[in-house]
Amino acid sequence: xxxxxxxxxxxxxxxxxxxxxxxxxxxxxxxxxxxxxxxxxxxxxxxxxxxxxxxxxxxxxxxxxxxxxxxxxxxxxxxxxxxxxxxxxxxxxxxxxxxxxxxxxxxxxxxxxxxxxxxxxxxxxxxxxxxxxxxxxxxxxxxxxxxxxxxxxxxxxxxxxxxxxxxxxxxxxxxxxxxxxxxxxxxxxxxxxxxxxxxxxxxxxxxxxxxxxxxxxxxxxxxxxxxxxxxxxxxxxxxxxxxxxxxxxxxxxxxxxxxxxxxxxxxxxxxxxxxxxxxxxxxxxxxxxxxxxxxxxxxxxxxxxxxxxxxxxxxxxxxxxxxxxxxxxxxxxxxxxxxxxxxxxxxxxxxxxxxxxxxxxxxxxxxxxxxxxxxxxxxxxxxxxxxxxxxxxxxxxxxxx
Numbered sequence: 001x002x003x004x005x006x007x008x009x010x011x012x013x014x015x016x017x018x019x020x021x022x023x024x025x026x027x028x029x030x031x032x033x034x035x036x037x038x039x040x041x042x043x044x045x046x047x048x049x050x051x052x053x054x055x056x057x058x059x060x061x062x063x064x065x066x067x068x069x070x071x072x073x074x075x076x077x078x079x080x081x082x083x084x085x086x087x088x089x090x091x092x093x094x095x096x097x098x099x100x101x102x103x104x105x106x107x108x109x110x111x112x113x114x115x116x117x118x119x120x121x122x123x124x125x126x127x128x129x130x131x132x133x134x135x136x137x138x139x140x141x142x143x144x145x146x147x148x149x150x151x152x153x154x155x156x157x158x159x160x161x162x163x164x165x166x167x168x169x170x171x172x173x174x175x176x177x178x179x180x181x182x183x184x185x186x187x188x189x190x191x192x193x194x195x196x197x198x199x200x201x202x203x204x205x206x207x208x209x210x211x212x213x214x215x216x217x218x219x220x221x222x223x224x225x226x227x228x229x230x231x232x233x234x235x236x237x238x239x240x241x242x243x244x245x246x247x248x249x250x251x252x253x254x255x256x257x258x259x260x261x262x263x264x265x266x267x268x269x270x271x272x273x274x275x276x277x278x279x280x281x282x283x284x285x286x287x288x289x290x291x292x293x294x295x296x297x298x299x300x301x302x303x304x305x306x307x308x309x310x311x312x313x314x315x316x317x318x319x320x321x322x323x324x325x326x327x328x329x330x331x332x333x334x335x336x337x338x339x340x341x342x343x344x345x346x347x348x349x350x351x352x353x354x355x356x357x358x359x360x361x362x363x364x365x366x367x368x369x370x371x372x373x374x375x376x377x378x379x380x381x382x383x384x385x386x387x388x389x390x391x392x393x394x395x396x397x398x399x400x401x
Contacts, residue, residue: 004039004040004043006037006040007036007037007039007040008035008036008037008040010031010035011031011032011035011037011040011041011044013028014028014031014032014044014285015040015044018044018047018048018285019047023288024285024286024288026231026234026235026238028285029230029234029237029282029285029286030230030231030234032278032281032282032285033230033233033234033278033282034230038274038277038278038281041278041281041282041285041311042277042281042310042311042312044281044285045280045281045282045284045285045311045312046310046311046312048284048285048288048312049284049293049312049313049314052291052292052314053291053292053314054352055350055351055352056314056351056352056353056354056365057309057313057314057315057316057346057349057351057352057353057354058292058314058315058316058354058355058356058360059315059316059317059318059319059339059342059343059346059353059354059355059356060110060111060317060318060319060355060356060357060358061106061108061109061110061111061318061319061339061355062109062110062111062112062113062144062318062319063101063104063105063109063111063112063113063319064113065097065100065101065112065113065114065134066080066114066115066116067091067092067097067114067116067127067130068090068091068092068116068117068119068122069081069082069088069089069090069116069117070082070083070084070089070090070091070117070119070120070121071083071116071117071118071119072084072117072118072119072120072196073117073118073149073153073194073196073197074195074196075183075193075194075196075197076192076193076194077183077193077194077222077225077258077259079259080117081117082117084119084120084121091119091121091122093126094126094129094130094132094133095133097130097133097134098133098134098137101134101137101138105138108339109141109319110140110141110142110357110358110363111141111142111144111318111357111358112134112138112141112142112143112144112145113144113145113178113318114130114131114134114143114144114145114146115145115146115147115150115178115180116150118149118150118153118196118197120157123157123158124154124157124158124160124165124168127146127150127154127169128168128169128172129172130145131143131145131169131172131173131174132172132173134173135172135173136173142175142176142357142358142359143173143174143175143176144175144176144177144178144218144358145169145174145177145178146169146174146177146178147177147178147179147180147181148177148180148181148182148198148202148203148206148207149180149181149197149198149203150181151165151166151177151206152197152198152202152203152206153197153198162205162206162209163209163213166206166209166210166213166215167213170213170215174215175215175358176215176216176217176218176251176358176359177206177207177210177215177217177218178217178218178220179217179218179219179220179252179253179254180220181197181198181203181220182203182219182220182221182222182236183197183221183222184221184222184223184225184228184232184233184236185200185203185204185221185232185235185236185239185240186200186228186232186235186236187199187200188232189225189227189228189232192227193225193227200239204239204243207219207243207247207249207250208243208246208247208249210249211247211248211249212247215249216249216250216251216359217249217250217251218250218251218252218253218254219240219250219252219253219254219290220253220254220255220256221233221236221237221240221253221254221255221256221279221283222256222258223255223256223257223258223271223275223279224257224258224270224271224275225258233279233282234282234286237253237282237283237286237287238286240253240287240290241286241287241288241289241290244287244289244290245289248289250290251290251291251292251358251359251360252290252291252292252293252294252315253283253287253290253292253293253294254293254294254296254317255276255279255280255283255293255294255296256296256299257270257271257275257276257279257296257299257300258271258299259299271300273300273304276300276304276308277304277307277308277311280293280295280308280311280312280313281311281312283312284311284312284313285312291314291360292314292315292360293312293313293314293315294313294314294315294316294317295308295309295313295315295316295317296317297316297317297337297345298317302337302341302345305345306345306346306348306349307349309346309349309351310349310350316342316345316346318337318342319336319337319338319339319342339355343366346366347366347368352365352366352367353365353366354366
């Protein structure tokens with residue numbers, strides 16, 4: 001017998017599919033999005049997450065770096081971008097980026113997350129030199145740099161094919177791509193919201209090429225605009241799932257709640273807590289082949305991010321040091337968190353904190369008495385070795401059946 005009541009009969013066929021480990025359709029996703037029984041949707045997502053990741057929730061000590069906000073694109077939702085010569089526009093030279101990092105660096109930082117504007121005033125070599133400079137001075141820190149939209153821009157800026165752009169960056173020290181620039185993978189949406197950036201096919205092609213070259217990458221979805229439909233959100237997830245079937249190259253999917261400070265986008269209010277939790281849960285249920293769903297605390301707040309760890313999320317992102325892009329459009333959260341704060345949030349959700357590197361290798365586990373088990377590799381499931389694994393997953397399924 002189930003230990004909880006299902007309030008929406010329309011969920012019954014989906015429950016059967018989830019318990020049997022069968023793939024959900026876009027139509028199933030619509031039922032999940034429209035169901036009034038949010039708690040059952042969350043329970044199903046939590047079950048799937050526990051199958052994959054046990055009771056573990058991940059985080060990383062990382063640093064955000066935004067070398068330039070000068071951008072030729074005009075995205076309706078962006079408050080970070082400045083046009084060349086506009087007040088507030090900036091471009092940090094590679095030596096400035098290095099000084100920025102030196103002033104904020106601590107020995108536990110394992111990842112530099114580098115994204116910026118599509119700046120036509122600097123050559124492609126500028127972007128390469130930033131990667132090379134940081135990798136030269138911090139060889140043990142992973143370089144996660146430049147969204148697929150930026151890679152397409154670099155290709156046009158330099159006149160080189162995307163594959164050559166990626167190879168040059170990899171040679172300089174690039175090790176993974178962030179997931180930004182995806183927005184909503186719908187041409188109708190992109191024509192209205194981000195007409196100057198990569199198309200759907202271009203975004204997918206960059207990640208496909210990166211995977212073929214041996215890079216693992218990330219994928220995002222920016223939701224909460226006045227114009228996107230639920231069908232478009234689900235089609236976005238389907239496209240990510242389809243590419244993951246083909247390449248297996250995505251490490252994590254990150255739903256990003258749109259922030260409200262954007263007159264051109266007509267965004268006058270934040271996404272609701274219900275929409276945030278439901279989107280995380282639906283992503284976990286739809287993306288059965290992506291190991292992790294990340295809860296981006298910068299956009300939804302730390303308390304809701306903590307709650308989302310029981311709605312399918314398995315990652316609370318990182319410490320950041322200083323986040324600028326979401327805060328430029330109205331994020332009300334802190335610009336950074338400490339490791340202790342992330343550990344506290346995860347433990348408060350009844351999960352076991354796992355400090356990780358970019359590729360979900362385990363750096364250390366945090367029990368009630370503090371950190372332990374340093375530098376332990378994560379098994380193929382992406383969960384630590386003590387993860388309850390299939391036996392516990394079957395037990396969980398029996399309790400729900």
